[in-house]
Every structure is written in C-alpha cells, then in structure tokens.
Amino acid sequence: MTIEKIAAEYPDTELYIGGAWQSGAGQMEVVAPATGEVIGHCAVAATRDLDNAVAAALRGFRIWSATPGHDRAVVLRRAADVLDARARSVGGHISIEQGKPLEEAEAEVRFSAEVLRWNAGEAERIYGRVIPSRQPGERLMVLPEPIGPVLALTPWNFPIYQPVAKIAPALAAGCSVVVKPSEETPAGAAALTRALHDAGLPPGALNMVFGNPEEISSYLISSPIIRKVSFTGSVAVGRLIATKAGQALKKATLELGGHAPVIVCPDADPEQTARLSAEQKFRNAGQVCVSASRFIVHRSILARFTQAFVEATKARTIGPLINARRVVAVEELVRDAVRSGANLVAGAEKGTTPGYYFPPAVLSNVPPGARIMQEEPFGPVAAICAYGDLDQALEIANSLPFGLAAYAFTDSSDTAERLINGLEAGIVLINTFGAVYPETPFGGVKDSGFGSENGIEGVEGYLRPKYAALTRASLATSL
Known part of the structure; x- marks a missing residue:
C-alpha cells in the first residue's frame, strides 16, 4: 500500500x-x-x-x-x-x-x-x-x-x-x-x-x-x-x-512527561544491550513518553556500548516527526549538547526529503549540564554518559523531577533488586524494554x-x- x-x-x-x-x-x-x-x-x-x-x-x-x-x-x-x-x-x-x-x-x-x-x-x-x-x-x-x-x-x-x-x-x-x-x-x-x-x-x-x-x-x-x-x-x-x-x-x-534513564551495568552484554536500546529509543521516532533517553553506561564497557549503539542506529529507518516545530526543538537540543562538550557520533545530518524528518542521532560523553540531559527530547536523539559505581548511576538517573519509566541491564540478581528499589519511577524494567501490557499499571x-x-x-x-x-x-x- x-x-x-x-x-x-x-x-x-x-x-x-x-x-x-x-x-x-x-x-x-x-x-x-x-x-x-x-x-x-x-x-x-x-x-x-x-x-x-x-x-x-x-x-x-x-x-x-x-x-x-x-x-x-x-x-x-x-x-x-x-x-x-x-x-x-x-x-x-x-x-x-x-x-x-x-x-x-x-x-x-x-x-x-x-x-x-x-x-x-x-x-x-x-x-x-x-x-x-x-x-x-x-x-x-x-x-x-x-x-x-x-x-x-x-x-x-x-x-x-x-x-x-x-x-x-x-x-x-x-x-x-x-x-x-x-x-x-x-x-x-x-x-x-x-x-x-x-x-x-x-x-x-x-x-x-x-x-x-x-x-x-x-x-x-x-x-x-x-x-x-x-x-x-x-x-x-x-x-x-x-x-x-x-x-x-x-x-x-x-x-x-518522562526522560527515562537506562543504567547499563558492567556485567551486562554491551553489544546486545545497545542493539535493544537503539530499537527502543527510535520507536515512533522517539516520540514515546517512556522512550529511553539517557543511557548511563559503566565506563568499563562505554566504548563497546557506544560503538554498537551507533552501528544499530545507522541501520535504523524511522518515520518523520509530527510537525516542523518538533524538528526545530530536536535540532536545538543537539546543538546545545555539542556546544556543551558532547560528541555527535551519529546522525543529525538532514537531507532534502520533504516532510518533517530528523535522522536518528547519537551523542556521547554528554555532560550533565546539557539541556538534553535535563529536558525530554521527544525525538530520535540518544544521549550517552558514563558512570563509575552504582550509587553514582542511581544519582544521575534520579536527578531529574521526572519519574515515569526507568530501565536497567544487569546479570546480577542482587544488583537488579537494588535497582528496582533505588530507581524513582512508576515503571521499572530490568533487562527488557517490553514488559508493558494491558494488565500492568502505567503511571x-x-x-x-x-x-x-x-x-x-x-x-x-x-x-x-x-x-x-x-x-x-x-x-x-x-x-
């Protein structure tokens, strides 16, 4: 059709x-x-x-x-x-x-x-x-x-x-x-x-x-x-x-609104987690209230995760944003992040296609003061930053006034329990992005x-x- x-x-x-x-x-x-x-x-x-x-x-x-x-x-x-x-x-x-x-x-x-x-x-x-x-x-x-x-x-x-x-x-x-x-x-x-x-x-x-x-x-x-x-x-x-x-x-x-964090622990598979993350991030061109937006990755696997995320992003094809205002808003967030010291490692080069398209973008080493770490992007932009220990990861994840969804990936049941208890969100999903159903509460x-x-x-x-x-x-x- x-x-x-x-x-x-x-x-x-x-x-x-x-x-x-x-x-x-x-x-x-x-x-x-x-x-x-x-x-x-x-x-x-x-x-x-x-x-x-x-x-x-x-x-x-x-x-x-x-x-x-x-x-x-x-x-x-x-x-x-x-x-x-x-x-x-x-x-x-x-x-x-x-x-x-x-x-x-x-x-x-x-x-x-x-x-x-x-x-x-x-x-x-x-x-x-x-x-x-x-x-x-x-x-x-x-x-x-x-x-x-x-x-x-x-x-x-x-x-x-x-x-x-x-x-x-x-x-x-x-x-x-x-x-x-x-x-x-x-x-x-x-x-x-x-x-x-x-x-x-x-x-x-x-x-x-x-x-x-x-x-x-x-x-x-x-x-x-x-x-x-x-x-x-x-x-x-x-x-x-x-x-x-x-x-x-x-x-x-x-x-x-939300601005969902994704904590990627050192025992998680960085390549598999990155592929899953890119798929979730760019669903509906990132225009999802529970969309993963802030990727908080342990520094020991940061390079591997970022590389895999970029590769998965370049393989994605997404639809347009809802209107021209959203394109301008997302562009401004990317420019601000780069001015703040982030690295634009994928995307954000607009073509000449008609309509309200914005290519999927990935920002690495995003400083906490960048607007995109504070404001919900509601668009196809992923922000990646590093952490050292779980206390720091939780502090970054919980630092915003939003608390809709939060995600984390770990192979440790003890860490998973700590994440479930520590993340300030109405929806906390561990090792998955998809466990939202008609029978599960959403708020x-x-x-x-x-x-x-x-x-x-x-x-x-x-x-x-x-x-x-x-x-x-x-x-x-x-x-």
Whole structure:
C-alpha cells in the first residue's frame, strides 16, 4: 500500500455526540508529517457542541452505569473484534496522519483491541466487600460505583492507543466519556469511536469533540456534569489541568512527561544491550513518553556500548516527526549538547526529503549540564554518559523531577533488586524494554504525574466507594 493510496483513502473526521456524527462549527486541516501536505480535515466544536456533548454524556451515563457489567463487557469485546478486522485500514490512516511506519501503526491498533478485551474482563470483576459487623443483624458493605461522566484529553503520538487507554477502563467501570483527541491525528480516535458505535455502545456513553485544546479543556472541566479528568501530555499543561480540576474539586489522572534513564551495568552484554536500546529509543521516532533517553553506561564497557549503539542506529529507518516545530526543538537540543562538550557520533545530518524528518542521532560523553540531559527530547536523539559505581548511576538517573519509566541491564540478581528499589519511577524494567501490557499499571511519580492507566488500577481510577450499612428494622426499633 503506497502513501499516495493511503492519503487518497484518508477520511475526514466529524464530531461524535449523542451517538451521531456531526459536522461541527468549522474545520481544521490534517497534515501528513511525511510530506507536509494536507490529507484531510477535522471538525471543530463550538460551545453549543460542547454543551451538547456533556448533556449527552449525562444521559449516556444514566443508561450505561445501569447496564450490568456482563453486558458492558460484551460491547467492549465486540468493539475489539471490529478493530482487529479493520486493523490494516485503520493502521494506514494512523501511519499517514502520525508518521509512524505502517507495521507499528497496525500493531498499535491490535494492541488497542487487547486493551478493550482486558478491560471487558474487568467490567465483570468489579467487586465490593462486606465488612464484619460489630453487632448481630447488621451488614456493613462497600459498594463500588462509577464516578460519573469523564473528560479524556489525549495527545497525538499514539492516535488510537492513547484514547483507548482512558476510554476502555472508564466504560468498563460504567462511566460515560467525552474525549478530546489531538486535532493533528484525529482518524485513530475516530476509528475507535466508530468501532464502539458499531459494537452497540448506547448513545451518549462516548462523545468525541475537537477544537482549541485550552478552550475546550477549560470549558469542559468547569462543567458540573464532568466528574473526572484524565490527561496525557506535557508537564506544563498537566499542571494547568491539575489546577483547574483541583479548583473544581474533581478527581484527575495525569500521565505526563518522562526522560527515562537506562543504567547499563558492567556485567551486562554491551553489544546486545545497545542493539535493544537503539530499537527502543527510535520507536515512533522517539516520540514515546517512556522512550529511553539517557543511557548511563559503566565506563568499563562505554566504548563497546557506544560503538554498537551507533552501528544499530545507522541501520535504523524511522518515520518523520509530527510537525516542523518538533524538528526545530530536536535540532536545538543537539546543538546545545555539542556546544556543551558532547560528541555527535551519529546522525543529525538532514537531507532534502520533504516532510518533517530528523535522522536518528547519537551523542556521547554528554555532560550533565546539557539541556538534553535535563529536558525530554521527544525525538530520535540518544544521549550517552558514563558512570563509575552504582550509587553514582542511581544519582544521575534520579536527578531529574521526572519519574515515569526507568530501565536497567544487569546479570546480577542482587544488583537488579537494588535497582528496582533505588530507581524513582512508576515503571521499572530490568533487562527488557517490553514488559508493558494491558494488565500492568502505567503511571509515574514526581513531575510525571499521578494515577495509573491499565491494570486493575486503571479501572479503579473511574470508581468511587460507597459505604452502606443495613440493619434489621426490628433491631433498629429496639435501639
């Protein structure tokens, strides 16, 4: 399938409110990062559309929250089957709107179907509990209830996975959702919405709007109908969302930026670790919040690791960045690192190819004061530095305010235990980059946010406990 054919089939995206597709108040252009050309349009919501969306979400919540968990699970599983059947075509749309290779885009669609299926199972396993009573004839219970209509705000780097990571657990819990995906990559979220619609989701249980992010988030957070906000994006915007949600006394889940360290211990295989690291670093052109960014390598194997990393990097072919702004931002980080004393040992020589491409780059001997050691690059640049002992490695790894993901490679179980305990991150993976699944919690600490997506923790984030006591009427009368 050629890029021309995919572009020709790329759909325009409408709003989805109360179970119906709507044109909205206007349109925004959708640009293909690989060419810089307009491939379609995305509808823009007016204030009346936002009002209609939250009103529909309230109606949808009353229906969906009263739907048995088994029936909610049936809808989610049907939607997963629909996504799997459409994975190739939806993957093509994601590939052209976001820039990732078609294989990665199709894999994202299939993983999103897995997320739906796993949360379908959780819809059938939302349990309360009975608390032992202090007196006969009394029953004390904790009953989990859906928190209410939810606002989900999602970014562009995973156009279908980011929305499903919020929508699936919310629907499993019995909540309704108003989702505002990225206007730069609307087709992925639209495909998920269409799959749920075709699977029989009741009108209003899911609503989708697009438009100015700041205006829409502020307006919808202030709505008394919205009872929770879930946001994925930058730390700066996350602070604003948290402030607005706090002022409205609404629960929030924030999945914010990262700058993941990779500690490579002297007993690790430097060549194999470097190859795995390069593969992970340049996935989605480095535009991944858990992307390995800072490679902290023991000085005894630094030369071997760096050489192998450079070789693996030169063999990689990656897609474009999302827009021209990202290219400029990454260029500036590389220039600053070189001015600070780092060595540019691979990449960063731009060609004349149209689109927003930036060749994979590797920086060695990066000093701690370089911006790239402090700021999340969110692009195809790897920064390598050396350490002497494990205390120093942990100090470097934990020196930033971010704490989303951290990685380490070692052949020692004692060292691995120390790393798991010592790394300040919500996700710590030892000798692997790939142990993230629908059933494992995903969330950070420090400036990387709070709350979790995926796992049972993801569903619990959309529930509230209700304590209920029931006493026999005869006993109550005698008291």
